[in-house]
Amino acid sequence: MSELIQTYRPRQFTIESLEGKKIDITNSILSIDYFEDLLSPAIHMSVYCINKYSIVSGLPIRGGEKVEVSIETGSGDFEFLGEQDSLRIYKVSGQEGTKMAERFTLHITTQEYLNNEISRCFRKYTGKISESVKDVLRNDLNTTKFLDDNIEESANAYKWIGSMRKPFKVLEWLCPKSLSTRGGESDPDPNASKEEKARGTMGFFFYENKDGFNFKSMDKLTELIGSATEENIFKYNYTGKVIKSAQLNNRTKIIDYAFDRNIDLRSSLRFGMFKNFTFLVNTGDNQITVYNYDIKEEIGTKKLGKQDGLPIPPDLSEYPSRIIVRATDNGIMSNGGGNENSGRIPADRAKSAARYNLLFTQSLNILIPCNVNLKVGDIIHCEFSEMDSGRSKEPDKEISGRYLIKELRQHFSSSQNTTSLKLIRDSYGLN
Numbered sequence: 001m002s003e004l005i006q007t008y009r010p011r012q013f014t015i016e017s018l019e020g021k022k023i024d025i026t027n028s029i030l031s032i033d034y035f036e037d038l039l040s041p042a043i044h045m046s047v048y049c050i051n052k053y054s055i056v057s058g059l060p061i062r063g064g065e066k067v068e069v070s071i072e073t074g075s076g077d078f079e080f081l082g083e084q085d086s087l088r089i090y091k092v093s094g095q096e097g098t099k100m101a102e103r104f105t106l107h108i109t110t111q112e113y114l115n116n117e118i119s120r121c122f123r124k125y126t127g128k129i130s131e132s133v134k135d136v137l138r139n140d141l142n143t144t145k146f147l148d149d150n151i152e153e154s155a156n157a158y159k160w161i162g163s164m165r166k167p168f169k170v171l172e173w174l175c176p177k178s179l180s181t182r183g184g185e186s187d188p189d190p191n192a193s194k195e196e197k198a199r200g201t202m203g204f205f206f207y208e209n210k211d212g213f214n215f216k217s218m219d220k221l222t223e224l225i226g227s228a229t230e231e232n233i234f235k236y237n238y239t240g241k242v243i244k245s246a247q248l249n250n251r252t253k254i255i256d257y258a259f260d261r262n263i264d265l266r267s268s269l270r271f272g273m274f275k276n277f278t279f280l281v282n283t284g285d286n287q288i289t290v291y292n293y294d295i296k297e298e299i300g301t302k303k304l305g306k307q308d309g310l311p312i313p314p315d316l317s318e319y320p321s322r323i324i325v326r327a328t329d330n331g332i333m334s335n336g337g338g339n340e341n342s343g344r345i346p347a348d349r350a351k352s353a354a355r356y357n358l359l360f361t362q363s364l365n366i367l368i369p370c371n372v373n374l375k376v377g378d379i380i381h382c383e384f385s386e387m388d389s390g391r392s393k394e395p396d397k398e399i400s401g402r403y404l405i406k407e408l409r410q411h412f413s414s415s416q417n418t419t420s421l422k423l424i425r426d427s428y429g430l431n
Contacts, residue, residue: 009072016066031413036376041168042113047106086111121162129154146213176352178204180217202352209375237383260363272322370417
């Protein structure tokens, strides 16, 4: 078996009680599961323990205790140490005991997840959306756990009021309203046509990985797919053969894979992903604006796969498959009853929903030897051999290629250390 699957050396797993008492439970841990998700604003961890004395009652564990973790693996160190990477216990489940031992599972998350539950956004926010994101993180969520490079600048400004909502809720609400600078204009010509004002792709993701908080556009993530240099991409391949030895090349083997989602044309048509009409009702002046959305004109070459065009039957993409009616938020943030980006709103609303749906066209689950260097939002190159009774040496050029990591699970135990990934992309073809 691969060395990366076998290697597991826990250095430290300490819990600090609310009274300041510390205890190291490294020898009590049976397994650790660590989770990241592109659609989740916080990371999570589950720790399965067994011990000959009661840790839950003895420490005691009542929720909110600080946790520090340090694990040595064959691919590097997995660590959460110090105040900057502060983890907290928020739940204990599955607690059962006998005369000889106690079993339980610790559920752990970040300090910011708990801060989110006691914080509210109540102020008026103005300026570019990306600056509002930084404002909410610093002043409402009370954190500096992000790099400026990981908060991508948005092209558009937006005025809004927090309305006593939680920070994570607000940050996720801003994602579909944000315009990427990769094709969008921060200050479009007021005399431009609706099509010109609609130029650019809407849609960001707000998520947390081991590098901290991220606010990145779909344009940026797909741009990285297309332009990333070969040496910066982790490459894995699946041959169908069982991993038996600790040879170096086994580190890049895919142990198993399965497609979670592939083709669903009916759902795509019902959603209006390819073509739709969007009617926007301006609540300030009761005017109705119609925007004709066509995904072929919007996406262009910004795709994860190399396939030319999009797999849309011509007879099904000629007419819109959905009509959408929505009300705008005009008239609540300025004396004149307007909004800074009112000219873009019809196009923006139509774009974001369709682009999100397209990005999740393919969903692939793979299991690989443990690699703690991977994180959500990264790209990965996968090659799968063609089906030929197990004799083919050529890659399947349709399903092979670069994917975006949507979900990640690191599993650590004495018998198996693996990384499970859910990968997504919007088109087919080997890059």
